[in-house]
Amino acid sequence: MTRKTSSLALAALIVLLPLSGCGFATFSRLSFNDPIKPEDVAFIQPGQTTFSQVVAKLGTPDELTPLGEQDGAVAAYHFLDAKYTRINYGWPLQFVSPVSPEMIMAGGGLGTDVFQVVFDANWVARQQAFAKHVHANRHRLWPF
Amino acid sequence: MKPYEAKGAGLARTMTGIFVLGLAVLSGCSFSRGTIGDELKKEDVATIKKGESARTDVVAKLGAPDRIVQANGHEILQYYRYDIKVKGLFLILVNFSRANIKSDDLYVLLNKDGIVDDVVFGKRTDRLEFQFWPFDD
Numbered sequence: 716m717t718r719k720t721s722s723l724a725l726a727a728l729i730v731l732l733p734l735s736g737c738g739f740a741t742f743s744r745l746s747f748n749d750p751i752k753p754e755d756v757a758f759i760q761p762g763q764t765t766f767s768q769v770v771a772k773l774g775t776p777d778e779l780t781p782l783g784e785q786d787g788a789v790a791a792y793h794f795l796d797a798k799y800t801r802i803n804y805g806w807p808l809q810f811v812s813p814v815s816p817e818m819i820m821a822g823g824g825l826g827t828d829v830f831q832v833v834f835d836a837n838w839v840a841r842q843q844a845f846a847k848h849v850h851a852n853r854h855r856l857w858p859f
Numbered sequence: 860m861k862p863y864e865a866k867g868a869g870l871a872r873t874m875t876g877i878f879v880l881g882l883a884v885l886s887g888c889s890f891s892r893g894t895i896g897d898e899l900k901k902e903d904v905a906t907i908k909k910g911e912s913a914r915t916d917v918v919a920k921l922g923a924p925d926r927i928v929q930a931n932g933h934e935i936l937q938y939y940r941y942d943i944k945v946k947g948l949f950l951i952l953v954n955f956s957r958a959n960i961k962s963d964d965l966y967v968l969l970n971k972d973g974i975v976d977d978v979v980f981g982k983r984t985d986r987l988e989f990q991f992w993p994f995d996d
Contacts, residue, residue: 741954744993748961748983767979775964775981779937781930788930798993836931854993 741801742854743823748777748794751830759832759843766790766838776832785836791846792830799823800854822855887949889956890989896925896940899963904980907967914973921965933976938965942984948991961987 751773758764758772769790770776776790801821809815829846903920906912917936918924924936940963947956961983968977 738949738954739952741956742993743956743958745958746960770979770981774983775966775979777939777962777964779928779930779935779966781928785932788928834931838931 737803739803739806741799743799743801745797745799746795748792750794750796750828751792753845756830756843759840761840761842764840766834766840769832769840773830782833787833787835787841788838790832790834793827794830795825795827797823797825798854800856802856820856820858822858824853824855887947888991889945889947889949891943891945891947893943894941895943896938897922899938899940899965899980899982901980901982904965904978907975907978909975909977912975914969917967917969917975924967932971934969934973936967936969938967939963940984942987944987944989946989946991955991955993957990957993959987959990 755773759769773792777793778791780789780791782788799821800823801819803817803819805816805818831844831846832840833842835841899921906920907917914934914936921938925939926937928935928937941960942962943958943960945956945958947954963982963984964980966977966979967975968979970976
């Protein structure tokens, strides 16, 4: 994940987490851009598909990184999905107890993917790959 | 009491009951929004002409780029903007919240003479929605 994407995720989490303050259970989710699936990129043929065709199908990349002055470039599409669950098992006790104890269990996962296409000096696709394909994003009711 | 009056009163009671129950269950909701960077307007981007506009024209119209990359003999000016929408639904027992982020990206490819060779613009933020349900795909 780039510094730019990390900063965004952090900013969004700062916005999101205060929303999960009270109640018995909280389910939160943070999505950055639409996920790209393998079937979405099946049209890319190494040596044939051009940069314009990739952009027309997938949209503009989040990042273009040069491989050298004349050696091509890498287009990267970032997307992530984070899920967070928080259960306060002490919350129901407020109805039977003079004090309201908190017994909070929380958990979640951050799934981040980067789809990369390597272009040659003529902006023709040379290679493509999902840099990461982590399916860590899930709601966890039990943190242990 | 006439039959239709009784039916009307029953409906009113049902509606009132649903309204009161709704108020009791729904304890609050929130909408938040944040942006990073200036909006990239389509009409501004349309003024950049391939083979005509120079680097100075681009910068005069859009300001300094967020990033400059050299690749394949091109100088590439990148402009980006992020839009964040957060919605929360707070019920008595359960809370749901969801934050969606999308980006707009503009790449202006300049040739060695500093003239625009290509413009690549993608706008995703116009499809950004407020959502609270965190379980769908």
